[in-house]
Amino acid sequence: MPNAKPAAGEHRGFARSILVVEDEPLLRDLIAGSLEARGFAVSSASSPSEAVREFREVDPDGVVMDIDLGPGPNGFDLAERFTSSGTGVAIVFLTNLPDPRFAGRTADQVPRGVAYLRKEAVEEIEVLIEAVDSTLRGAVEDRMRHDRDPDRPLGSLTRRQVEILRLVALGKTNVQIAELRGTTVKAVERTVARALTAIGIDGELGGNRRVDAARHFIRMSGAPLPLPDGSGSGS
Amino acid sequence: MTTVEKASRPEAERSDGLEPTAPTSGKLAPLRSASAFSWPVLALYCPAGLAIQVSGNQSNFGGSSVAWVAAGAIAMVVLCAILVGSRRLICRGNRVPGVGSVLLAYSVATLAQSLTLGLLSTLNGASDEIHLAFRLSGPLLQVPLLTAIAYLVCRHDAHRRKVAELERSRARLLAIDQSLEVALDRLESELSGAVRSSLEPALRELDVALTEASRHGEAQPALEALASLLEDRIRPLSHELAGDQPASDPAAEQAVPPRTRVPLPKRFHLADGFRPTLVALVLAVAAIPTAIRDLAPLHSLLYLSAFCGGTFVVLALVRKVLGTAEARSGPGVVAVVALHGVAGRIAFALVGAAGIQRPEGIALAASMVVALIGAAVVGDMLVSARRAATEADLATVTGRLEQAVTLMRRRQRLVTRRLAFVLHGSLQGSLHAAAIRIRQADDLTARLANELRGDITAALTQMDQRRPMGESSRTRTTLDEIASVWEGVRTVTARLDPRTEALLEVNDDTDEAVSVVVQEAVNNAFRHGSASSVRIELTATDEQSIAPGREISVVIEDDGSATGVDRRPGLGSALLDELCDSWTRERDGGTMTLRAQVALG
Numbered sequence: 001m002p003n004a005k006p007a008a009g010e011h012r013g014f015a016r017s018i019l020v021v022e023d024e025p026l027l028r029d030l031i032a033g034s035l036e037a038r039g040f041a042v043s044s045a046s047s048p049s050e051a052v053r054e055f056r057e058v059d060p061d062g063v064v065m066d067i068d069l070g071p072g073p074n075g076f077d078l079a080e081r082f083t084s085s086g087t088g089v090a091i092v093f094l095t096n097l098p099d100p101r102f103a104g105r106t107a108d109q110v111p112r113g114v115a116y117l118r119k120e121a122v123e124e125i126e127v128l129i130e131a132v133d134s135t136l137r138g139a140v141e142d143r144m145r146h147d148r149d150p151d152r153p154l155g156s157l158t159r160r161q162v163e164i165l166r167l168v169a170l171g172k173t174n175v176q177i178a179e180l181r182g183t184t185v186k187a188v189e190r191t192v193a194r195a196l197t198a199i200g201i202d203g204e205l206g207g208n209r210r211v212d213a214a215r216h217f218i219r220m221s222g223a224p225l226p227l228p229d230g231s232g233s234g235s
Numbered sequence: 236m237t238t239v240e241k242a243s244r245p246e247a248e249r250s251d252g253l254e255p256t257a258p259t260s261g262k263l264a265p266l267r268s269a270s271a272f273s274w275p276v277l278a279l280y281c282p283a284g285l286a287i288q289v290s291g292n293q294s295n296f297g298g299s300s301v302a303w304v305a306a307g308a309i310a311m312v313v314l315c316a317i318l319v320g321s322r323r324l325i326c327r328g329n330r331v332p333g334v335g336s337v338l339l340a341y342s343v344a345t346l347a348q349s350l351t352l353g354l355l356s357t358l359n360g361a362s363d364e365i366h367l368a369f370r371l372s373g374p375l376l377q378v379p380l381l382t383a384i385a386y387l388v389c390r391h392d393a394h395r396r397k398v399a400e401l402e403r404s405r406a407r408l409l410a411i412d413q414s415l416e417v418a419l420d421r422l423e424s425e426l427s428g429a430v431r432s433s434l435e436p437a438l439r440e441l442d443v444a445l446t447e448a449s450r451h452g453e454a455q456p457a458l459e460a461l462a463s464l465l466e467d468r469i470r471p472l473s474h475e476l477a478g479d480q481p482a483s484d485p486a487a488e489q490a491v492p493p494r495t496r497v498p499l500p501k502r503f504h505l506a507d508g509f510r511p512t513l514v515a516l517v518l519a520v521a522a523i524p525t526a527i528r529d530l531a532p533l534h535s536l537l538y539l540s541a542f543c544g545g546t547f548v549v550l551a552l553v554r555k556v557l558g559t560a561e562a563r564s565g566p567g568v569v570a571v572v573a574l575h576g577v578a579g580r581i582a583f584a585l586v587g588a589a590g591i592q593r594p595e596g597i598a599l600a601a602s603m604v605v606a607l608i609g610a611a612v613v614g615d616m617l618v619s620a621r622r623a624a625t626e627a628d629l630a631t632v633t634g635r636l637e638q639a640v641t642l643m644r645r646r647q648r649l650v651t652r653r654l655a656f657v658l659h660g661s662l663q664g665s666l667h668a669a670a671i672r673i674r675q676a677d678d679l680t681a682r683l684a685n686e687l688r689g690d691i692t693a694a695l696t697q698m699d700q701r702r703p704m705g706e707s708s709r710t711r712t713t714l715d716e717i718a719s720v721w722e723g724v725r726t727v728t729a730r731l732d733p734r735t736e737a738l739l740e741v742n743d744d745t746d747e748a749v750s751v752v753v754q755e756a757v758n759n760a761f762r763h764g765s766a767s768s769v770r771i772e773l774t775a776t777d778e779q780s781i782a783p784g785r786e787i788s789v790v791i792e793d794d795g796s797a798t799g800v801d802r803r804p805g806l807g808s809a810l811l812d813e814l815c816d817s818w819t820r821e822r823d824g825g826t827m828t829l830r831a832q833v834a835l836g
Contacts, residue, residue: 022664023660023664024660024661024663024664024665024667024668025661025664026664026665026668026669026690026694027664027667027668027671030668030671030672034675047716048716048719048720049712049715049716049719049720052719052720052722053719070656070660071656071750071751071754071755072713072716072717072720072754072758073717073720073721073758076762077720077761077762078720081720081721081722081723081724084723084724085723096663104762104763105762119667120667122671123674124674124675125671125675215471218470219466219467219470219471
């Protein structure tokens with residue numbers, strides 16, 4: 001790893017400790033290595049339970065974590081756990097998800113003062129280092145909240161539209177979606193039409209447009225596995 | 236779970252040579268079958284009907300037996316021809332006949348038979364006229380007899396259909412039982428192979444791009460290839476794997492066994508072959524035409540009451556005398572039928588002895604009618620007795636079959652879930668890491684390109700691992716994880732007794748399925764229901780009707796709200812359907828309870 005950068009991990013001569021929670025080993029090692037190279041004291045965890053254990057033992061200044069950590073508790077659940085004791089821990093989410101809606105959360109359910117970075121938007125590891133540093137200082141800037149970026153993938157969709165497009169991507173028909181949501185088929189058709197317009201696919205949702213919409217959603221969402229309750233697994 | 240019933244039932248029945256039939260089983264429902272016109276009905280009716288007709292006609296009109304037999308046989312041919320024609324007309328295109336159309340066909344056929352007999356009797360000199368009133372009353376006797384025989388044959392065929400179903404299920408079960416593990420392993424290997432093949436072209440393209448990029452020192456083509464692999468192949472493929480899939484039914488593809496034989500009970504209690512009330516009632520209907528033809532109304536009533544009542548008494552006495560005596564089915568049936576004939580003869584004799592007016596010359600016919608009704612009764616009894624045992628057997632076999640199919644479907648779901656996990660997790664993670672490393676590197680060297688290739692290959696090899704998700708797919712680990720993550724934030728109570736835990740440890744698929752069900756339910760309660768507490772109870776059930784089918788009972792209660800789209804029935808149900816034998820989710824006051832049974836095996 002390049003090691004010629006300033007030691008962002010040190011504060012008045014003391015290394016600041018960071019817990020990296022990432023279930024994918026290559027990424028975890030890469031992030032941990034980069035943070036260590038910048039002077040942070042890094043511990044890492046590959047699962048939620050390991051993260052809780054490390055958190056207890058290390059009492060880190062900050063946590064860099066993925067949101068999708070497999071089929072069990074996710075990054076938001078862990079954040080709720082870590083912040084519940086009022087430790088003031090700094091949190092940086094590093095995820096595939098464009099925003100919290102894709103993990104079944106609303107924007108206001110994201111803890112205050114956290115940074116939210118999309119993996120695909122982190123072209124340089126410096127972006128992460130900077131976000132960690134800012135979060136530790138309690139000075140998160142808007143550009144470190146990729147979940148609020150108006151140009152983020154599928155950012156123009158409402159939560160309801162996201163949910164319905166997820167069901168479309170799962171191969172559900174309008175009738176099935178209406179049954180699942182307890183609404184009418186007409187209402188589903190209207191929501192779908194608006195969602196299509198929002199993502200730049202014109203016309204009624206039938207035939208190829210339905211396939212296009214599903215494909216677009218899958219490509220853009222970076223969403224977790226389309227399990228029926230909207231929770232997911234994977235990195 | 237009734238997937239084993241997906242096999243096309245009418246197709247299967249035709250391949251077994253069984254008749255189309257109505258799917259109901261009421262009193263007269265057996266007549267709603269093409270079996271009502273089948274050759275066994277004619278084969279049983281013709282000799283009996285001929286004997287009754289010859290004896291009745293000869294005693295009434297005199298003449299030679301040979302002439303009456305010849306005329307009766309020709310008349311019987313007419314009846315058979317009309318019934319065969321009726322079948323073609325009524326049951327064309329495998330249509331199920333109605334009871335009314337069956338009875339109408341019987342009436343027409345027996346009337347034609349009776350008139351033919353009358354006509355022939357005048358031609359051969361056995362009778363000087365056709366005796367129209369006598370002939371028109373013929374169907375009143377023939378139709379009930381024909382109906383009774385048809386009822387019995389239809390019941391027998393319905394039972395045979397059940398037996399055929401049982402044999403098909405048994406054959407499927409045998410095939411699955413013998414090869415379940417092999418089939419499951421093959422399924423896993425085929426799925427994994429299909430995913431690899433699907434990714435191969437894109438991986439080759441990535442390899443070429445990495446080589447080119449390292450040769451020219453340009454990172455951009457490699458980054459584009461990485462993005463393309465991620466977005467165009469891996470994400471859609473992992474969605475496809477983890478999404479809803481049409482459930483395959485391997486059992487339905489098993490061969491249907493050849494024509495089945497109905498195994499009747501080997502022995503039976505002789506007394507069970509006697510139903511005096513039923514016999515007396517059918518006899519009354521059958522004896523009416525002769526009575527009203529030959530006797531005055533008051534005498535008819537007296538004769539019918541005495542004859543049918545006498546038959547009832549004699550049969551009841553015989554049944555009492557037989558007590559609990561048993562006999563082999565063959566000789567037993569002959570004995571029961573003979574005893575019915577004797578009972579009818581005795582009753583008829585008693586009527587005469589009591590000085591009650593009775594039709595002349597029908598003693599033999601009366602005896603034969605009672606014997607015929609007795610044959611129908613004992614046949615029905617045997618079929619019914621066997622049918623109950625067959626249905627119980629069928630329920631057991633079908634249950635086991637369903638369980639085997641459930642296990643296969645569950646394995647399929649778990650395997651696709653694991654593969655999707657690898658694709659979406661490890662492989663996607665390795666591509667992200669590769670992209671970051673390429674961007675970080677000052678130069679994309681051949682060494683770095685090789686390292687990246689190695690990382691991606693290593694991620695792919697996880698597809699071959701039994702547990703790519705590691706211990707997180709264990710129920711014990713899942714419970715510990717949930718408890719540790721939510722400690723101090725929400726209340727989680729989990730109960731997993733040592734015996735259940737030990738059973739889970741040696742049943743990998745069950746363990747993983749229970750783990751998934753628990754994860755989904757808890758995620759649902761906390762994330763979408765905003766529950767503050769969850770109670771999880773996992774226990775192994777012992778008493779199951781279907782051997783060896785022990786199950787793990789999963790009960791998960793939470794105090795979350797019922798609102799929110801993800802809390803509505805339907806979402807998550809596909810996963811539960813595939814992983815559980817059965818499940819229910821219900822709200823009682825402020826408590827949402829999920830109860831699921833996961834097969835152990």
